[in-house]
Amino acid sequence: MKLINRLFIILISCLLSSVALAKDLTVGLKSEPSSIDPHYHNLGPNNAFATHIYGTLVGSDENQQHYPDLATSWKPIDDTTWEFKLRKGVKFHDGSDFTADDVLFTAQRAQNVPKSPSGFGTYLKGKEFIKIDSHTIHIKTKKPYPLMPNDIMTVKIISKKNGEGATTADYNSGKAAIGTGPYKFVEWVPGDKIVLKANENYHGAGTGMPKYKNVLFKPIKSGPARIAALLAKDVDFIDNVPPLNVAKMKKNPTIKLNSGPSNRVIYLHMDQFREDSPHIKAIGGGKIKNPLMDVRVRKALSLAINRDAMVSKVMEGIAVKAGQLLPAGFHGVSDKMKPDAYDPTAAKKLLAEAGYGDGFEMTIHGPNDRYINDAKIAEALAQMFSRIGIKAKVETMPKAVYFKRASRGGPNKSPEFSFMVLGWGAGSGEASSPLRALLHTYDKSIGMGRANRGRHSDPAVDKLIQKALGTVDSDARGKLLAEATEISVGKNYGVIPVHYQMNTWAAKSGCSYTPRTDERTIATYLNCK
Amino acid sequence: MTAFIFTRFAQSVLVLFIMSLLVFGGVNLVGDPVEMLINPEADQAEVERVIRELGLDRPVTEQYWYFLVNAFKGDLGDSFIFGEPALKLIIQRMPATLELALFSLIISLIVAIPLGIYAGYKPDSKASKVIMAGSILGFSMPTFWVGIIFIMIFAVQLGWLPSTGRGEIGTFLGINSSLFTLNGLSHVFLPALNLALFKISSVIRLTRAGTREIILQDYITFARSKGISEKRVVLIHVLKNILIPIVTVVGLEFGSLIAFSTVTETVFAWPGMGKLIIDSIYNLDRPVIVAYLMIIVTFFVFLNLIVDILYTFLDPRVRIKGDH
Numbered sequence: 001m002k003l004i005n006r007l008f009i010i011l012i013s014c015l016l017s018s019v020a021l022a023k024d025l026t027v028g029l030k031s032e033p034s035s036i037d038p039h040y041h042n043l044g045p046n047n048a049f050a051t052h053i054y055g056t057l058v059g060s061d062e063n064q065q066h067y068p069d070l071a072t073s074w075k076p077i078d079d080t081t082w083e084f085k086l087r088k089g090v091k092f093h094d095g096s097d098f099t100a101d102d103v104l105f106t107a108q109r110a111q112n113v114p115k116s117p118s119g120f121g122t123y124l125k126g127k128e129f130i131k132i133d134s135h136t137i138h139i140k141t142k143k144p145y146p147l148m149p150n151d152i153m154t155v156k157i158i159s160k161k162n163g164e165g166a167t168t169a170d171y172n173s174g175k176a177a178i179g180t181g182p183y184k185f186v187e188w189v190p191g192d193k194i195v196l197k198a199n200e201n202y203h204g205a206g207t208g209m210p211k212y213k214n215v216l217f218k219p220i221k222s223g224p225a226r227i228a229a230l231l232a233k234d235v236d237f238i239d240n241v242p243p244l245n246v247a248k249m250k251k252n253p254t255i256k257l258n259s260g261p262s263n264r265v266i267y268l269h270m271d272q273f274r275e276d277s278p279h280i281k282a283i284g285g286g287k288i289k290n291p292l293m294d295v296r297v298r299k300a301l302s303l304a305i306n307r308d309a310m311v312s313k314v315m316e317g318i319a320v321k322a323g324q325l326l327p328a329g330f331h332g333v334s335d336k337m338k339p340d341a342y343d344p345t346a347a348k349k350l351l352a353e354a355g356y357g358d359g360f361e362m363t364i365h366g367p368n369d370r371y372i373n374d375a376k377i378a379e380a381l382a383q384m385f386s387r388i389g390i391k392a393k394v395e396t397m398p399k400a401v402y403f404k405r406a407s408r409g410g411p412n413k414s415p416e417f418s419f420m421v422l423g424w425g426a427g428s429g430e431a432s433s434p435l436r437a438l439l440h441t442y443d444k445s446i447g448m449g450r451a452n453r454g455r456h457s458d459p460a461v462d463k464l465i466q467k468a469l470g471t472v473d474s475d476a477r478g479k480l481l482a483e484a485t486e487i488s489v490g491k492n493y494g495v496i497p498v499h500y501q502m503n504t505w506a507a508k509s510g511c512s513y514t515p516r517t518d519e520r521t522i523a524t525y526l527n528c529k
Numbered sequence: 530m531t532a533f534i535f536t537r538f539a540q541s542v543l544v545l546f547i548m549s550l551l552v553f554g555g556v557n558l559v560g561d562p563v564e565m566l567i568n569p570e571a572d573q574a575e576v577e578r579v580i581r582e583l584g585l586d587r588p589v590t591e592q593y594w595y596f597l598v599n600a601f602k603g604d605l606g607d608s609f610i611f612g613e614p615a616l617k618l619i620i621q622r623m624p625a626t627l628e629l630a631l632f633s634l635i636i637s638l639i640v641a642i643p644l645g646i647y648a649g650y651k652p653d654s655k656a657s658k659v660i661m662a663g664s665i666l667g668f669s670m671p672t673f674w675v676g677i678i679f680i681m682i683f684a685v686q687l688g689w690l691p692s693t694g695r696g697e698i699g700t701f702l703g704i705n706s707s708l709f710t711l712n713g714l715s716h717v718f719l720p721a722l723n724l725a726l727f728k729i730s731s732v733i734r735l736t737r738a739g740t741r742e743i744i745l746q747d748y749i750t751f752a753r754s755k756g757i758s759e760k761r762v763v764l765i766h767v768l769k770n771i772l773i774p775i776v777t778v779v780g781l782e783f784g785s786l787i788a789f790s791t792v793t794e795t796v797f798a799w800p801g802m803g804k805l806i807i808d809s810i811y812n813l814d815r816p817v818i819v820a821y822l823m824i825i826v827t828f829f830v831f832l833n834l835i836v837d838i839l840y841t842f843l844d845p846r847v848r849i850k851g852d853h
Contacts (some may be wrong), residue, residue: 169613225796472535
């Protein structure tokens, strides 16, 4: 009898595991999260990883579009109040119920994590969370706040019961790492591995029930080593395949590659606030009035860029030409703007019109370990500019040095460089993100233009951006943002977009990853046969 | 002996102090950790909160003073990135690096000493020439490249050994190490060999030079004339006498194995201190960089001391000042 019982159990468990969760998955990650605490460090690898364990009220799909996760619906009920209806019957990993109290607790905790090197205060401050009943909350703001779902999308919901008094260390050890997500936390050995197991009671929103019984993340920083681990079958799936390797890997029948455009635009910032720009000289080294102040010069530089060559040669075909700040399909992009066509003759004419027909000398600064092929991009730009008579030197440096100098390396903490290669990923998944950070006038008091390293400033653009940020109607807001882009990028050349980065994931054959525009690597978006 | 150790200890403290000044100063000159840590979408207010939170709004001198005061209490500061004590992070990863360094030291001694003695004993034979040429290769090939080639051959093509990471951890005599399990050994072999390659080459050359010098000594001729077998001459008289320079170099280089395992650890995703320091440098995690360098300096200082003490056992001619 005992034997029959045991056989029966084995049979059942075999059946169960082979039907629902047959497989284990090992993932080779370029960047490991710095914590299991979802509110400790607001940065890409952490936010991507936390999605496995924790849910959000508003989910973000592969195109950063919203879907109902822990909230089933949300809408503004008056100018300054949003109502969120919470999903009923959701359980945390420890079996306790998810209610409005957990949301209120999360909202408090997420902006007050001690020692947090980058917090969620940006998304939560000025918002008052009110519990209406156990599954309804209201969020009140002082002024109309249309981007509420975009902000709420970033904040992972933790359990009040397990989270009260818990420190970041309690999350890292797993004690407090209790969420509602598709996977449960098992173990983290920093630098070595993170182990997760399927949450069989997942509520099934987003990509549905977890497809793997156990998921193991292994941080493998070096690109060639990550590829080798996949080829050696030590891992099933890797992210951040270097473009250089893509062509060769495509020929390998045991590997499936998936590439997709990201929300990250590679663009050029130009000094527009100093008559005497530190890295620009007349030919021969004499003083010269900063040519980048003249919109004709900025336009000429854009026309001098051969974006087709940039994409096909420098980026090995793994990029998309850019004419604005976000690719088509995102909210608030303009449908009128196209990437500037390569036209060195027109560029030379514009330079002559502006009084710089003899050209000038300029140093292009860029990072060499931040964006895909960033140093090569800077070098290619220098060559392209030399064709219209601009003698460009290139200086690249590690991001650790670069960003400080680019933001505040000059006198009085002003940006140091004259001409910079930079990138911007729109975390909110719509056009206000790059517009307010890169093209709104730099203004500390209202938190605008923080990354405006060229200090471009146009009151008309500022007005449009601020109006958009206060417009609740989605279509009207989209139009305002598109108009702001058309003026600031299309007319003013406040920045010059070059291309949108593409990311490539690789998995063993039989598997396929749905590329995410936010560059995140999330196991639930990998489907295996 | 006690006086000697005491003097050396005082010197070490001075070295550590000067080192802390240099490292702290140097690290604070470079870049801005906040730019590395913060989400680009954060506004200026959030940036300022982080600057205050990390204590970066204070003058460097004040930061250094806090560092010194805390360092005396055994606290080398909290990592900017992980928010945990830097010392804890490093110690957590130390066993992985130590076992890698130890295993590669063993590999290099087992391989290099016999080859070196042979090459010194029969310098004109073909095999010796191959060994010496091989050692030049070992010196000159970049570790990163060799590591990748090893992975491509032994993990991807042949599938004999795993390509990445540390294996299962076993416990023996209360020590946790992946050297105690078969799976762990299979994981450590390739990175250890990769790390050992340079060491093998230098020990071969050292052993060969020592052997060639000693084989001409009078006492070897005398031993031979007494009719002692060649085997005994080599294994006892030669081996014993070439050990002194080898111990010096190996002792010092054990430190460098640990300090420079960074490349190997990166290629093989080995979760040791080397990988931690590389990541910390890339992300400007200042407290971890400073703590790591302080630990490595301490390591070198003490290894030197141990080597000096070992001398007295190996060579009675070496007298330490304090003994007189």
